[in-house]
Amino acid sequence: MTDQGLATQGSGPRRSVIDTLEIDVRLLGMLMAFAAVALVFTIWTGGTFVGPRNVFNIAVQTVPVAIMACGMVFVIVARHIDLSVGSMLAMCSAVMAMSQAQWLPKLFGLAYGNPVILVATILIGLVVGTAMGALTGWLVGYQRIPSFIVTLGGLFVWRNVNWFTTNGQSVSLTDPNLLMFGGTEGVLGATASWVLGLIAAAVAVWAIIAARRTKQRHGFMVKPVWAETVMAGLIVGAILFFVGWLSRYPIPAAKLKRLFEARGEVMPEGYTAMHGLPISVLILILVAVAMTVTAKKTTFGRYIFAMGGNPDAAELSGINTRLLTVKIFALMGFLCALAGLIAQARLQSHGNDIGMLEELRVIAAAVIGGTALAGGVGTIYGAVLGALIMQSLQSGMAMVGVDTPFQNIVVGLVLVIAVWVDILYRKRLGLTK
C-alpha cells in the first residue's frame, strides 16, 4: 500500500521539502495509497465513492475496527498479539445486550429504554471488557504464557461464553439512546459539526505553536515558519473538509418527518437537516487523540515502546514490565467493549456472530498502518489510517460489484504487499540489515 510513498522518494528536490516539513514518510506513503484507492473508485463509480453519503458510511463502518486497532498498536508494540479481540467484543456486546434488555430492567424494576439502565449497561460493559483484558494480561505478564496462546484460547472461550450468555439468541436493541452510538441514528448535525471542526482546528494550530515555543525556549532547531504554516494549513484544511463534507449529507425527508412526529410536532414545509459528524466517529477521534497522547507523552506509553524495543533494558531500567503487560491488555479489553457498544448500536441488535473475524481486520489495520510485529514501532494514526484504507477498499469494491470472496482476496493481498513494501523501504534506508 505504501508503494506510492516509495515512488516520491526518488526525486531530489521533493525529498528536501519533505525533510523540511518533517513529514513522516511512511504516513505520506499511506496517505498517497489512500488517495490512490479513493481516486480509482471515484473514477470507477462516476463520483459516488467520494460523495458525502459514502464518505459518511465508510467513516461509520470503520469505527469499531479502528478503535480496537488503536489498542492493538500498543499490544503489538509491546511484542505481544491479541487474537481474542473479536470474541471479547462479542462477549462485551452480549453482556451489554442482556444487561439493558433483561437483567437491569428486572433488577431495578425500570422499563427498557430508561437512561439509567443504559448508563449502567455501558459501565458494566466497559468494566467487563477491561477485566477480560486484564485477565489476559495477567496470564501473559505474570504467568508467562505466550500471548498468542492465551488469546487464541480467549478467541474460542469468549466467543462461546458469549453464546451461553444469550443462550444463542439474538437480542434486538431499540433504545434510541443506545442507537445514538451507532452512526446514522446519532449525528451532530451541520452546525454542531462545524463548531467542533473549528474548535479542533484551533486546538491543532495552538498545539503546533506551543510545540514550537517549547523548542525555542530550549534553544533547539525549529522548522522555518513557512513549513509550520504549510503543516498547520494542511491539518486545518483536512479537518474542515471532513466536517464540511459530512455536513452536506442530508437526512432523508421521510426520516425527518418521523422524528418530528415522534416529538408530536409537524415538520415545516421545505425543512432539511444534514447528518454532520456521527457520534461514533467523534468517539473514534477522541480515542485516537487520547491514545496518541498516551503513546507520546505519558510514561505508560514510553514504557510500552521501551519494552517493545528491548524488554531487558526496560526491566533493568526499573520498569515493572509484568504490570505494564496487564495494563496494555486491560486497555485493549476496554477498547473492545467500546467497539462492542458501537457495533451493536449500529447493527441495532446483538447477534452471536458480532465481531467475528474482527481480530484479523484489527491486526491487519495495525500492520498496514506500519506497526512492526517485531515490536517497538507503531503509530495510532497509522492504525486508524490502515483501518480506513481497508474499509475504503472493501466499500469501493462492493460498490462496483466485486464479489465478497474476491474482496477478501484483495484485502489479504494488500496486507502482505503493504508489509513487503515496508520491508523494502526500510532496507533501502538501511534501517534493517
Next chain:
Amino acid sequence: MNQSARTPLVEMRDISISFGGIKAVDHVSIDLYPGEVVGLLGHNGAGKSTLIKCLSGAYQKDAGQILINGEEVAINNPRDARAQNIETIYQTLALADNLDAASNLFLGREIKRNGLVDDAKMEAETRKIMGRLNPNFRKFNVPVSALSGGQRQSVAIARAVYFNAKILIMDEPTAALGPHETQMVAELIQELKAQGLGIFLIEHDIHNVMKLCDRASVMKNGQLVGTVNVNEVTDDDILGMIILGKRPAHLAA
C-alpha cells in the same frame, strides 16, 4: 591500602545462587569502598556476572547478605537497586534501540510537566550532560540503534552519572569499543572515582584491570579465589588466579 577502619560502601557476604542444582555462585564475599574501583575477574561462567546481578537486582540471591553503608538491604528487583543509588552499565548495552538518547537516559525516571513527559526538557538535560561526557555527540533525535558502540556506551554512562549513582557496576564497558572510545571510558572511570563513587568493574582485559582497578576479586567455578590489591601483584599473578585458581605465593599466608 588499609581500609579496615572504614565502613564499606557495599558488602556482599556469603552470597550463593544456584540454577537448577548448579551452583553459579558459591558462598562468595566481596566488598567495595567509596572512591575505589574493584575489578571482578574470572573465566566466562566463573559466576562474576551472576554475582553482580544480585546487586543490580536482575537476579535474586539464594543465600547471603547485601549491606550498603553497613546496613543490610533487600534487593529484589532493579527498582530496589536504583533506590540504593546503584547503577549498572551492562555489557549488552541495555538501551531501548527504538528510542532516542534522551528517552533512554531518563527511562524509568522521566521528567514530567503537568503529568506528561517533558521531552524538550529531557533533551536539554541530555545535551548538557553529553556535552560534559562526550562533546562530539550530536545524534539527539534519532533512535539509539543509529549510534556507534561508543556513543551508545556514553548514553549508558550518562544515565549513571546524571542520576548521581553512588555505586556503579560496569560489565565490560569497553568490550564493544575502539581504542579511542576505550580511553574515553577509562578517563571517565578515573573522574567518577575521584568523585567518591564505588565502582565494580567486570573486565577480561588484564591490562585494563591493572590500569583502572585498586583491588581485584577473582572468581573460578562459582567460588572466590581471592581478593588482592592490584599494586601488590603482577599480571601473571592475576592470570594464575584466573586460570589455576591459586592465590599468588607471596600473598598466600
